[in-house]
Amino acid sequence: MTDRPQQAVRTPTLEDVARVAGVSRATVSRVINGVDTVDVALREVVREAVAATGYTPNRAARSLVTKRTGSIALVVSGAERSSEQVFGDPFFGRVTAGVVRYLRTLGIHPALLLADSDQARAQAVSFVGQGNADGALLVSIHPADPLPRLFVEQGLPAVLFARPSEPVPVSYVDLAHEAGAALAADRLASRGCRRVVSIAGPADLPAAQDRLTGFRQTMARHGHPYVPVAEGNFTVESGELAMERLLESTPDLDGVFAANDMMALGALRALRQRGRRVPDDVAVIGFDDSSPAEGARLTSVAQPIEEMAAEMARLLLRHIEDPTGPPTSVIFDPVLVTRDTA
Amino acid sequence: MTDRPQQAVRTPTLEDVARVAGVSRATVSRVINGVDTVDVALREVVREAVAATGYTPNRAARSLVTKRTGSIALVVSGAERSSEQVFGDPFFGRVTAGVVRYLRTLGIHPALLLADSDQARAQAVSFVGQGNADGALLVSIHPADPLPRLFVEQGLPAVLFARPSEPVPVSYVDLAHEAGAALAADRLASRGCRRVVSIAGPADLPAAQDRLTGFRQTMARHGHPYVPVAEGNFTVESGELAMERLLESTPDLDGVFAANDMMALGALRALRQRGRRVPDDVAVIGFDDSSPAEGARLTSVAQPIEEMAAEMARLLLRHIEDPTGPPTSVIFDPVLVTRDTA
DNA sequence: TTGAAAGCGCTAACAG
C-alpha cells in the first residue's frame, strides 16, 4: 500500500473532470454551459466524467469571471408596520411561497431583505448594486414606495408586485382589478340586486381606483348608471362606518361591493346590527379572498397570488438574461369565489 | 482634452486602493480585514484611500480563496402544511423577522429555503454543502423533522429553533416551557382556583410534555397534587372537545391551563356554551401569546420569539467562526401576558 | 471544434 500524498478530500474541479475525460478544461466548461460547438461524442464523454467525479461548479469562481451571482433578492418593503407583522402577513406569505417554490426548481434560493426604512432601502439597493444578487423582486405594501425608483435609477434589474402609483419604467405583475370588480358586479346583477352600493378603498391607491372604476362601468352596463360610494381605508372599522353612511343615504340598498375583505367584514357587521339579513336582504362581495373572508363565508374576488409571484420571478430572470429588453407587465385574471354572502 | 482610453466605469479593486494609498495590495487587504499588524499611520492612509475610491470588497473573489460565502440559509421546514400556510404563519413570520433584523446589522441577508419534501431537504443540504451558504438556521414545524440530522451528518453548521424530539448533537434555542407553565400555575393559584385542570398537547411533542410537567409540579407545590388532564392536538376543535370531557369528569373545575392558545380558545367556547363565566367561574390561560389570543383577550404565556431568533443566528455565526466548538443551547424565559381570562 | 493561456479580485504564505 503506497501512500497517496495530496489525497485530501477535495471537491472536484473542472480540472479533475477534464483529466478524467481526457480533454481540456475549456471543453468541459463548454459542455457544462451548454455551448453547442462541442463534438457530440466528446460531449457524452464529458458528461460521464462529470457524473463519475460528482462535479458541481464552484459559484464563487464562476461569479468572479461572469460578474453574475446566480441569485436574486426578495425585498419586502413595508414601512408602516413592524417587521413581525409584515412577515406574518398572509399576503406576503403567499407571495413568498410562490417565489420560493418557483425559483427552487431552478436551484435558486432568494436572499430575503426587509426594506422598512431609508437606511434599509439604501442597504437593499447596494446589496444588489455590489453584486450580491443579480436583481430584485420588490414587494411593497404601499404603491408609493420609493424603492422601485431607487433600483431603476441605479440600472439594477427589478420587478414589482403591483403597479407603482407613480410611473416608473419597471416591469411588474398585477391583477386585472377592473375585471375583478366586473365579476362582482355581474354576480350582484344576476342575483337581481337593484340598489347597489360600493365601499371604495383609499383614493391614492391605483388598485382601489381600478376596482371602483371597473365596478361602476359594469353596473352601468347592467343598467345602473349611478352607484353610491363611501370610502374606507381597508380596515374592518372603516368598512363598518362606510356601511352605516351608505345605509343612511341609500336605505333600500340590496347589494354591496367592498374593495377588500376587511371592509366587507365591517359591512357585514353593520348590516347585521341593523337587522338586515345577508344575503337575503343585502348581498355582499369582498375582494382578495383572504382567510378571514373564508372564515366568515364571504363571497370574494380572488387573485392568483402564487402564480403572479412565480411570473414575477420569471420576468426578473429574463431581465437579468437580457438587460436591454423593455419593461414588461403581466396582468392576471381574478376569479370569483362564491360563498354565502352573495 | 485628451481621451482616456480604458476609462470604463469599473468598480474599484484592491489594486486601485493600493495605488491611491501608495501601499501594496496585501496591506490594503489587511486593513480591510482588521488584521492588527499594520502600522497605525498606514492604516489611516488606507482608510482614506478606501473612502476616496469608494471601494467595496468583491465577495466572489473573497469566497474563492476563503472558501466562505458570508451568507447563511434560513430553512423553513414544514412537511404537513402547504407552503403558503407555512410562510403566512405568524410564528414563522416572527422567527423570520427576528433573524432578518439581526443579520442585517451585519450586512447578511439569509437565503430562504423551503424544505417540505425529502427532495427539498436534500436540496437544502446540498445547497449548504456546496458552499452556497456557510451554515443553516433550521426552523421546523415538527420536532421529529429529519433535517437537523442530515445537516449534522454532513458536518454542516446548523442551529435549530426548539429542541429536536430525538437527540441530535446540534445547537438550538428554546423556551423554558416548564417555567412558562409554572407562571400559569402561579397565576391560577393566586387567583384562588381550587380545582384546576389542564388541556395538554400531543404526547410526542417535547414542548407539550414540558408544559404539562411544569404545570403539574407547580400546582403540586401549591398544594394541588392531582391535575385532571385531557389531551388535544393544538387545534381549536380539539381544545373544545377536551374541555367538554374535563367538564364532565370535573364539573366543579375553576381553572384551566391549555398548552397552546388555539386549544384555550376552544376551551373558552365550550365553557361559554355551558354558561360558565370567564374568568369569574373559570379562569383560563393559554400559551404562545398568538394574535388570536390577543384578539380574544386571552391571558397567555409569551415567548420572546424575535430574541430567540436573533440568538439562533448569533449561535450559528459563532459556530461558523469556530467549527470545533461544542453544540450549545440557549433557553429563554417566558413571560405571562395578563388579559381578561385569568 | 478544441486547447493554451490569460485573468477575474482576493487572501495567505513566505520572505525580507
Add this chain to the structure above:
DNA sequence: CTGTTAGCGCTTTCAA
C-alpha cells in the same frame, strides 16, 4: 510591519 508571489476555479479570447 510590509511586499512579493502564488494560487482559489472558472470563463473566454485567441490560435491552431
